[in-house]
Each structure stands twice: as C-alpha cells, then as structure tokens.
Amino acid sequence: MKFSLEGRTYVIMGVANKRSIAWGIARSLHDAGARLIFTYASERFEKSVKDLVDSSLEEHNSLFYECDVTNDDAIDQTFTAIKNDVGVIHGLAHCIAFANKEELKGEYMNASREGFLTAHNISAYSLTAVAKAAKPLMTDGGSIVTLTYLGGEKVVENYNVMGVAKASLDASMRYLASDLGKYNIRVNAISAGPIRTLSAKGVGDFNKILKEIEERAPLRRPVTQEEVGDTAYYLMSDLSRGVTGEIIHVDSGFSIIG
Ligand code: NDP
Ligand code: KAL
Numbered sequence: 001m002k003f004s005l006e007g008r009t010y011v012i013m014g015v016a017n018k019r020s021i022a023w024g025i026a027r028s029l030h031d032a033g034a035r036l037i038f039t040y041a042s043e044r045f046e047k048s049v050k051d052l053v054d055s056s057l058e059e060h061n062s063l064f065y066e067c068d069v070t071n072d073d074a075i076d077q078t079f080t081a082i083k084n085d086v087g088v089i090h091g092l093a094h095c096i097a098f099a100n101k102e103e104l105k106g107e108y109m110n111a112s113r114e115g116f117l118t119a120h121n122i123s124a125y126s127l128t129a130v131a132k133a134a135k136p137l138m139t140d141g142g143s144i145v146t147l148t149y150l151g152g153e154k155v156v157e158n159y160n161v162m163g164v165a166k167a168s169l170d171a172s173m174r175y176l177a178s179d180l181g182k183y184n185i186r187v188n189a190i191s192a193g194p195i196r197t198l199s200a201k202g203v204g205d206f207n208k209i210l211k212e213i214e215e216r217a218p219l220r221r222p223v224t225q226e227e228v229g230d231t232a233y234y235l236m237s238d239l240s241r242g243v244t245g246e247i248i249h250v251d252s253g254f255s256i257i258g
Helices: 021-031 043-056 072-086 113-137 160-183 206-216 225-236
Strands: 009-013 035-040 063-066 091-094 142-148 185-192 247-250
Touching (some): 021 035, 021 091, 021 225, 035 043, 035 072, 043 063, 063 072, 072 113, 091 113, 091 225, 113 142, 113 160, 142 160, 142 225, 160 185, 185 225, 225 247
Parallel strands (some): 009 035, 009 091, 035 063, 185 247
16 A cells, blocks of 8 residues: 555646656556646647546546646746646646757757757756746645656767756756755656657667666666656655655666666
8 A cells, every 4th residue: 555645736747648757657646546737738638638547547636737838928827727726736747858859869069059948948947947836836845856867967879958958957956956945845856767658759769778778777677657657656755755856766777887
C-alpha cells in the first residue's frame, strides 16, 4: 500500500500520449489517491488527453486546462482558473521540453540564435514561469518536480542545444529551491534514462542509445515511465520532506559509468 496522497491535488504538465513520462507520473500519483489536474499545449490535444484519462484512470475527478508555456498570459490564466476551481494545490510536475529538429543533429556549434532561444524558452524558462504562477496556490507547502537528462551534465551526441537548455533547467531548479524553501515548497529534478516517447521519435539513433544502456548501465536495461512515475510520487509525498534542490537519476545507474 502506497503512502496515501488522498486529499491532495497535483498539476501534471506535458502529457502528449500514453507513452509520455508525464503519464507515468499521473498514474503513480493517481494510484496513491491524488486528484490530478492536466495541462496541454493547445486545444488540439484536449480531446486526446481527456480520452486517455477517462479510459485509463478509475474513479478520477481530474480537471483539464490549456497552457502554452511560451505565453505568460496563458500561464496566468491557467493558474488563476485552477485557483478558482480547486483553491490549493500540493505539487506540480513539469514534463515539457522542445527544440527544433534541425538543432538536434550534427555539431552544437551550429546552433542558431533562434533555435537556442526556443529551446531555452520552452524547456528551461517555463519552469520558472510556472513555479511563480503556482506558488500562490501552494499554501500548504508543496513539491515541484521537473524532468531533466544527462545531456545537461555531460556532452551527449545530438542532444546539442537541448543539453545546454537542460543545464539551465537544472540551475533554475536549484535557484527556485532556494527561493521557495521558506514557504515549504520543495523543487527537485528527475534525470530519466532514455525512454521511447513521442519527443524521442525521429531524433538521433534511439536504438543505438538503448543498446548502450543494455550493455553498460549497471542494471543492464532501460528504465520505464512507471519507474520515473514512482520516483515522482516519492518526491511529491512526505517521504521526501527533507529533499530539495536535488537531481535524482532514474537511469539504471548509467550516469555513474565513465
Ligand atoms: P512527450 O513528447 O511525451 O512530452 C513532451 C511534452 O512537452 C508534450 O506533452 C508537449 O505538449 C510538451 N510541450 C512542448 N512544447 C510545449 C509548450 N509550448 N507548452 C506546453 N507544453 C509543451 O515526451 P517525454 O515524456 O519524453 O518528455 C517529457 C520530459 O522528459 C521532457 O522535459 C524531456 O526532456 C524529459 N526527458 C525525456 C527523456 C526520454 O528519454 N524520453 C529522458 C530524460 C528527460 P504537446 O504534445 O501538447 O505539444
Ligand atoms: C541524445 C538523445 C537522442 C535524441 C536527441 C535529442 C532529443 C531531444 C529532446 C527534445 C525534447 C525532442 C524534440 O523537441 C522533438 C521535436 O523537435 C519534434 N517533436 C515534436 O514536436 C513532438 C510532436 C512533440 C510532442 O514533442 C515535443 N517535445 O513537444 C536524447 C535521448 C537519449 C533522451 C531524450 C529523448 C531526452 C529528452 O529530453 O527528451
């Protein structure tokens, strides 16, 4: 039996489909009894997210809001609507990243100014923007969790501008943890190993990356959305009440191998 999250409400940002890491987090929090609020980038994803939730989560009382994180007004409107509809939230999962496809191959040096700014805007600044908007709703304290990748700490082929954006995301997470700790709001990141999601599709040679995990990671296998979901559950629950500003690697141990 899980440590119960009954009576608690969590915002999940970044469910695209059933393969999304955000969906692994949603299921884990739902299993622990939490109420969930889903946000998606545009109206065109509303039906697919609602259908997925309705068909997969038993006895849910989830709410749904559109929120394009590049738009400050949209962020304000979303969190104002959530405040009006539920009042208090206890945590937020930020599972959002984007870079233009052409930036995700070849040499980092060729990054364009526009591509660099797009990746940083959506993948890094958005955490700060949503943390600021969510803070007034976390009156009982809270836990903010973001998703990062090893490519922000070490050079990983093809990850390029997204690696630089993840380094910015990691630093943003630590500065936010420092700012928000006095309100009993914790901020942490999960560094996930490679998982085949819509974002991972068509970028780099994913099979080659997974093969290296199978050969070299201590656990000799890739991680799953469920495993990342359960670590997010730990970070959202009081089990992790003394943990903030931390990156937890859920990657079969790959990051320790030189
Ligand atoms: P998904 O493709 O399932 O999710 C990416 C999400 O980002 C989508 O839901 C997409 O929303 C959302 N998004 C993109 N742009 C915007 C925007 N402007 N406003 C709001 N939402 C936006 O991929 P993952 O589950 O793999 O990615 C989730 C997180 O996990 C990312 O931060 C990623 O970097 C990280 N990660 C992934 C790993 C992997 O191997 N898959 C490894 C380590 C980290 P929409 O579909 O509505 O456009
Ligand atoms: C080294 C790895 C191999 C892949 C290289 C780069 C991966 C970058 C991730 C980034 C989030 C992918 C994109 O932005 C894809 C985008 O250009 C096109 N896709 C889309 O627009 C789809 C439809 C939407 C849903 O995607 C988004 N993101 O909105 C990294 C691997 C091993 C690990 C991964 C995949 C890490 C990660 O950060 O996702």
